[in-house]
Structure formats: C-alpha cells, structure tokens
Amino acid sequence: MQRLRIAAISSYSKYCDIEENLNNFKLLIEKASTKKAKFICFPELALTCYTNNKDILDVAKIIPGSISDELEILAKRHDVYLSIGCPEKEDNKYYISQIIVGPQGYIGKYRKNFITESEQKCGFSAGKGYPTFMIDSFRLGINIGYDARQTETIDIMKNKNCNVIHNPHANYMLMGNNAEEWTHGKSIYFVPRAVQTRAYQIVNCCAGDTLEVKEKKSHSSGALIIDPLGQITKRTKQATRTEKILIGDIIKPLSSLIPDFEMDWYRIKDR
Numbered sequence: 001m002q003r004l005r006i007a008a009i010s011s012y013s014k015y016c017d018i019e020e021n022l023n024n025f026k027l028l029i030e031k032a033s034t035k036k037a038k039f040i041c042f043p044e045l046a047l048t049c050y051t052n053n054k055d056i057l058d059v060a061k062i063i064p065g066s067i068s069d070e071l072e073i074l075a076k077r078h079d080v081y082l083s084i085g086c087p088e089k090e091d092n093k094y095y096i097s098q099i100i101v102g103p104q105g106y107i108g109k110y111r112k113n114f115i116t117e118s119e120q121k122c123g124f125s126a127g128k129g130y131p132t133f134m135i136d137s138f139r140l141g142i143n144i145g146y147d148a149r150q151t152e153t154i155d156i157m158k159n160k161n162c163n164v165i166h167n168p169h170a171n172y173m174l175m176g177n178n179a180e181e182w183t184h185g186k187s188i189y190f191v192p193r194a195v196q197t198r199a200y201q202i203v204n205c206c207a208g209d210t211l212e213v214k215e216k217k218s219h220s221s222g223a224l225i226i227d228p229l230g231q232i233t234k235r236t237k238q239a240t241r242t243e244k245i246l247i248g249d250i251i252k253p254l255s256s257l258i259p260d261f262e263m264d265w266y267r268i269k270d271r
Contacts, residue, residue, distance in 0.1 A: 005249050010206065012206070037247060038136065041082075043169055043170055045096060047085060053213060075101045075102050098110045111128070178238075187224065205222050223236050
C-alpha cells in the first residue's frame, strides 16, 4: 500500500495582504509538518482572502513568479507539497488559481473554471482546462468552489484517474454558521462525488472574519476528508469558526487500475 498524510487547513486571511497571510501560513505549515503531513492544503484565495472587491486584482500575482518562489522555499524546507489559493494575473486577465509546489519546486497551477456572476463582475476570467498533478505516487485533481457542483468535472476527474481531489472553498456563513454545520452541509454532495470519481475528497474552507474596506465578511471554517467509498473519515467537529488543521492518512493499492468490486481496498488510517 502507498500512503499520503494530508493536512486540510482552515486558515484565516487578512484582507488583500499577501505578506501578512504568508507569515501566518508559515506557522501553520510548520505545525502540520511536525505532525508528518506531506500534502498541506489551503482554501480558495487564501493568500489574499476571498473577496469580490476589485482591490484583489491589484495584488494578483504572475504564476509562476515571485509568490511561487516563496512557496517553493517553504515546501523544500519542510519537505512537503502545498496547494494554496492565490489570484493570478496573466496579461490583462485575472484568474482564481491554486498553486501547487513540492520539495522539488514549482509543479503547476489550476484555474477555477466555473466562476460566479459576482466573480465575473469583479474582473475574474474562467479557466480552461483540468490539469492534474503528481503528489508522490498520487494523482491530484483540483476543483475550486463552484467547480465541484458541475457534473462535467466529476467525469473529467474520473477519466483522468485522480486518486485525490482537493476542493478549496471560501464560503461565507450563509453556507453554515460554524465548522460543524459547514462540514455537514458539504458532505451532502461531496459523498456521492467521492463515489463517482473513485477518489478521496479533501474539502476545506476559510476561517473567521475578514475586515474588508466597508464591511466584515464571516467564514464558516471547517474541513473534511471523504474516501472513495463515500465514508467521511475525518471531519472538524468543533462548533467554532477558528483556524483548524485536520490530519488524515489516505492510502491506495499499488495498482491504480481498480475494478469497481475491489473498491473496498481503499481505507483511511487516522492518527
């Protein structure tokens, strides 16, 4: 069996302050690595906070570039892989992106394909494509926020033989008043997605309150891990909206070609 230890982080983000947020994430990455996490996952737009104010476009980064360089240093220092959300600028377009780096350096990026109307009005463009990435011996797919609600993404992730799918979110409290409610709500449609894609689902959300220019935005927090049989194997259960680190080990058979009747080979080992 091959095993990969996951850290699904619900992190707090200060409004459009990449430097301050990265300083906080350095501490979270260190904590996760001391628990022997190999793949550390952060929420949607974690490096800036999630917002539909156009201020976010002013701090968008070229990827790969200076921000992925900094993340590479962290990944190498702690011998981990990172998935972390950041607004991306390319020419005159902007994307909601997830950066993937590892101990050997920059691996790639994923751009949110299904953006909301408010994200479009803010100035974001939709991505085009579903790249996958190798994290040790596991094939990683990513669906950011609304992507995971689309049936075509389920088929694509399955056809690409993903072993694990990271689903970073930045939901406001209307999706759940705290981590307990949020994870229950997300399980409703992520459980069948795990079974359909035959892949582990890592789902996590931003934490706490973000003070924007004229208002406060509140996030539910929370994280969960679901195995390919649809079993919720790890979940944050605290009825709070604070930062959290959820640790779980996912395993897979040595062969990635698994018949449906042998899906019970998959199990999660918690510590």
